[in-house]
Amino acid sequence: MLAVLRVGDEAYGVPIAAELKQTTGREPLLGSVYAALERLEAKGLVKSTLGEATAERGGRAKKYFRVTAKGLRHVRDAQRSLVRLWSGVPQLRGGAA
Amino acid sequence: MISDRIATRVLAEFDVPDPIVGDLFEQRAKRSRLWFWAQSLAAIGVAIRRAIVCDARLAARVTLVGIVTLAAGVWLSWQMYWWATFAISFPHRVIVNPYFVLAWHAYCLPLNLLWCASGMLAGRSMMRADPRRRATLAVVGVVAATPILVWCGWGPVAALLRTTHPATPRLLRFQIGFAFDVLVVFLGMPACAISAALNSRLSTVDGRPSTEDCYGARRPLTTASMKSPITDATRSDGSMNSTPDR
Numbered sequence: 638m639l640a641v642l643r644v645g646d647e648a649y650g651v652p653i654a655a656e657l658k659q660t661t662g663r664e665p666l667l668g669s670v671y672a673a674l675e676r677l678e679a680k681g682l683v684k685s686t687l688g689e690a691t692a693e694r695g696g697r698a699k700k701y702f703r704v705t706a707k708g709l710r711h712v713r714d715a716q717r718s719l720v721r722l723w724s725g726v727p728q729l730r731g732g733a734a
Numbered sequence: 735m736i737s738d739r740i741a742t743r744v745l746a747e748f749d750v751p752d753p754i755v756g757d758l759f760e761q762r763a764k765r766s767r768l769w770f771w772a773q774s775l776a777a778i779g780v781a782i783r784r785a786i787v788c789d790a791r792l793a794a795r796v797t798l799v800g801i802v803t804l805a806a807g808v809w810l811s812w813q814m815y816w817w818a819t820f821a822i823s824f825p826h827r828v829i830v831n832p833y834f835v836l837a838w839h840a841y842c843l844p845l846n847l848l849w850c851a852s853g854m855l856a857g858r859s860m861m862r863a864d865p866r867r868r869a870t871l872a873v874v875g876v877v878a879a880t881p882i883l884v885w886c887g888w889g890p891v892a893a894l895l896r897t898t899h900p901a902t903p904r905l906l907r908f909q910i911g912f913a914f915d916v917l918v919v920f921l922g923m924p925a926c927a928i929s930a931a932l933n934s935r936l937s938t939v940d941g942r943p944s945t946e947d948c949y950g951a952r953r954p955l956t957t958a959s960m961k962s963p964i965t966d967a968t969r970s971d972g973s974m975n976s977t978p979d980r
Contacts, residue, residue, distance in 0.1 A: 649753065649757070651757050651760060666776040666777070667773050667777060668773070668776045668777035668778075668779065668781070669780060671753065671777075672780050672783075672784065687753075690756075691760075693759070693763075694757070694760045695742065695755065697752045697753065697755055697756030698752065698753065698756065699753060700751075700753035
């Protein structure tokens with residue numbers, strides 16, 4: 638969902654996978670990206686719309702994803718939880734190894 | 735391009751969603767062929783998993799049908815084949831007899847054909863159980879039937895590995911025969927099952943199932959749900975040619 642948010646309006650399979658590659662250093666499989674997005678869509682966290690069908694894509698439409706209000710709430714909740722968890726780890730205080 | 739047509743056909747057979755296929759073709763010009771096929775195979779894997787998750791009971795039923803049909807066909811011919819493979823333990827003078835070698839090949843070839851026929855019958859039976867996801871379920875059925883293939887194939891494999899006679903040209907012909915049997919079992923039977931499933935006349939059923947809602951409603955696959963994924967997606971999201979709501 639963070640990748641979808643980062644990509645913004647042009648969030649379909651290829652840019653989302655590119656964003657994940659750029660941020661994590663590993664290239665995800667397109668099939669897995671769509672499978673994850675479909676699961677999120679089934680939970681109502683993202684919404685998809687079909688875009689234009691271009692010749693470059695063999696006449697197939699792009700499927701754009703955007704995060705719903707419910708999805709955004711989930712992201713914020715997850716962020717808060719992570720920050721709380723992060724701040725409670727004494728070994729990570731001060732940046733010393 | 736031929737590889738484009740092959741890729742399109744294969745991806746369509748496995749119900750890989752159109753947006754993924756579009757993304758793959760969009761990236762094809764910028765990426766290597768290896769990347770394209772690796773991503774395509776991964777997408778097929780994801781699609782197969784989704785089809786199983788979508789209707790596990792149906793997948794189990796189709797798999798069972800395939801295994802039972804294949805097992806019946808193999809069981810019918812196995813005894814006859816096993817009797818013939820004992821020839822490898824015959825005294826050396828029998829093996830070097832050219833007529834015996836010829837008779838052995840003549841005897842085994844129909845059995846090989848029978849195995850292939852079993853594979854085709856299994857593929858057709860699986861298709862009858864669900865003509866809509868024929869490629870996916872045929873692959874699942876064949877993978878699930880691997881124990882039967884191993885059971886059928888270990889005889890010729892063992893015969894190939896255990897031969898202790900001194901190497902002669904005639905013995906080599908036996909070895910070639912066994913190698914051919916191994917190929918028939920491990921490649922011919924699965925290939926026959928999958929091709930029979932794909933090419934059956936029953937495959938002209940109108941359209942494919944919608945797998946769009948596999949993670950959502952999990953509705954049972956009924957005749958009403960047998961429609962094109964493109965049509966389905968278009969209906970749920972508006973016109974395909976419309977500007978995306980962004």
